[in-house]
Amino acid sequence: MASAGLYFKHSTAHPLLKSFAHYLEVDLENDNFTQEVENVARFMYFMDPKQPSLLFVHQTERTREYFNTLSEVGLSKQTVHNYIKSVKILTEGSLQPKDCWAVLEAANKDFLAVIAKLTGPRHVRGHHLTLPESQLVLYYLEAVLILRHLHRPGVVEHMTVKDWMLRKPFHGKGGHVVVRVLDHKTATQVATFALTLEEEMWFDTYYTEVRPTTKAKRKKTNEGEDDDKEPERFFISSTGNPIYNASNDLERLHKETATKHMSDTQRSMVADYLMHSSSSAEKMDEQQAYDLLLQSYPVTLDSAPPKRSERVSVAKEHDRHCYDRWRGDQKQLRVQHVLHFGRRQPSESRVRSWIEKQGWTANVPDAALVVKAWKPSGRVDTAMESHSMQKYIKKQKWKGLVAVPEEGKGRGVVATRAFQIGEVICDYHGKVVSRKVGIETHKSTIGMESGYMFFYKDKNDQSKCVDAHLEECECHPGKQTIGRLINHSSKRANVRPRLYSLDDRDVILFIAQKGIKVNEEILYNYGVSKKSFAGEGLDLDWL
Structure with missing residues (x-):
């Protein structure tokens, strides 16, 4: 693990990891919680070396790469399973986005009371609301978009009146309206969210009653300034200007509502999720x-x-x-x-x-x-998808390797540059034939040539053989392929063969199972059945 950089980990004193440790020790009564936390600390460092974060739930490929790397460095299946188990406990029992909905749930009763005040039988106009009531409506609707519809604060800040006016109804599944925020400066694609009919009523009440009142408070800095220079923003602060920081508004809602109903641990984790700390929001x-x-x-x-x-x-x-x-x-x-x-x-x-x-x-x-x-x-099983890898195989120009005389072995292959764990070294190149034909060729050859036969089972469990007994293969006249010269070692093997397919033809690639230094001989384990040069063949479907 050290050679692959997998021992690095975040400090377990970080609030997110401390909260996880508390959850394991107190809620789950896990006596071995320290090891669980360290497993997660290493995983989180791999996902993001800067700081622990829950954003890994969106990084499926990176997560898969981590667990594949654990397997490649030689950890047992049980150890890899323990790492997966630790991360699974974090995602299932620790903070989830729905826990942040506690902010919405805590403010919901007061928010609906204000909405009822504006829309009920004895409704009042927006200018009759108190400042805290107007701010509650504003902050709550911002929180709906960030926490429930999972949009970035920049989407909320740059949503325009035009975006709202161009919303479109969708009549399926109880009815929705779809809003598209065209220019939100957080990504190139349009941000889209579907509001329920109840949510649409909330937003429209804000737009028709609360927003006009707050907008009227705006003070122009220049006489006759042109309001059409910038698109008219949908959300307006109490000063009458477009909201400046939706994250700060979310933090204010969090402080004023959720903190009254949460435990210290939950409050800390929600604050971390919102990317704010309650002690530093002021400055x-x-x-x-x-x-x-x-x-x-x-x-x-x-x-x-x-x-x-x-x-x-x-x-x-x-x-x-x-x-x-x-x-x-x-x-x-x-x-x-x-x-x-x-x-x-x-x-x-x-x-x-x-x-x-x-x-x-x-x-x-x-x-x-x-x-x-x-x-x-990328994953080991997708190595053949690389265009450059296909060129190496077709042209048989594997760099970083040289064939040299080896005492007592004839010839061998030595690295002329360092190779990293998981890197493709070369292929075992030759003519793919049936096991029967391979055995017949083996019997008809003499001397050293009889050793250059690779027996294996293909993806359909059919016994096959890569026949490389000739110095030059038929498809590359005048060129000696190098994979056939790799020697055997059961204890010092540093590469491992794996079966792939290219243009409907079986290809066997050698992949480094540990770091390989310059001048180090390339070796792989032929397997017990290889002694006869015609056994059932190696298991190439590893990992």
């Missing part, structure tokens, strides 16, 4: 400033960093910190975008060429650093 720190900047200027592959005036208006005195961090996150995002070369490490020249094609003129990743940071990506 913006660097993290809060950066979160706020990202709502208006999200980090993307091709976007330019926000200008200084734009940063100062949002991040205040933290503008320089936010600028450096924004550029750093963008460069890391670009590095991750470049690191798409599957299960075979790319050369510097290849990475440099690929980066140049992106058209980036500033904040460009260094090709050498990208290669240094490269790790095999």
Whole structure:
């Protein structure tokens, strides 16, 4: 695990992990809770080295990669199962988004009372509401979009009157209305949510009764200023201006309602989920400033960093910190975008060429650093999907390997560069024939050539053989394939064969099962049945 970087973990003193430990020890009465928490701390570090977060529930591929890596480094099935069990306990028994709905549930009674005051038989107009009542309606509707409909604060802040007026009815399943927020600056796609008819009534009551009253309080800074320069925002603060920070409004709702009905542990976890702490909401720190900047200027592959005036208006005195961090996150995002070369490490020249094609003129990743940071990506069973991997197999130009004389073995294969765990080394190349034909060829050959036969079972459980007894295969005349020269070792094996398919033809790839150093011999375990060169064949459907 150390060679794969899987021993790194977050501090178990982090509030999220402390809350998980409390849940295990007190609620589940788990005596071994310390090990469970450490398992989760390592998992969360793999998912996000910066800080523990519950956002991993949206990262299915990354989660699968973690557990596959645990298997690849040689952990037993029971150990991997224990890691999965620990994460499952966290997701099932710890904080869920529905727990954050406690904020809505706690405020629901007071909110409905205000709505009834505006829509009931003896209804009043919006200007008769007190300031706390108007703010409750505003904060609650913002919370509905963030907590119940799972939209980012930026969507709430940039929703316009036009977006609301263009809502469309949907008559299925009890009736809904669909609202599309076209320009929310948090992503390229349109944000869409479907309100129930009751929710639509709430929003429309706010729009027709509460919003006009708060909008009337707006003070113009310049005589005759043009209100049409910016789209008219749907949500208006008590000052009459568009809301500034939906996350802060959510925190205010949380403080004023949910804190009265929650335990200390639940309150702490909800506050963490809302990305605020109840002790620091009054004064913006660097993290809060950066979160706020990202709502208006999200980090993307091709976007330019926000200008200084734009940063100062949002991040205040933290503008320089936010600028450096924004550029750093963008460069890391670009590095991750470049690191798409599957299960075979790319050369510097290849990475440099690929980066140049992106058209980036500033904040460009260094090709050498990208290669240094490269790790095999994707699941092992999808290795053949890489176009470059298919080229290696078809052209038989495997780099980083050399055939050398080995005392007492004839020839062997040695690494001329380091290989990482999970990386594809090469294939066992030859003519695929039936087991019967393989046995006949084996009997008819003499000397060393009789050893170059790989017996296996295909995906249909049919016994097959890769016949590589000739120095040169029929499909690559004049070229010696290197996989056939890999020697056997049951104790020092550092690669393992796995069966794939390419153009309806079986392909056997050797994948590193541990880190391989320069000048280290490549070895794999032939298996007990390999002694006869014609046994039932190796089990290639591992992992």
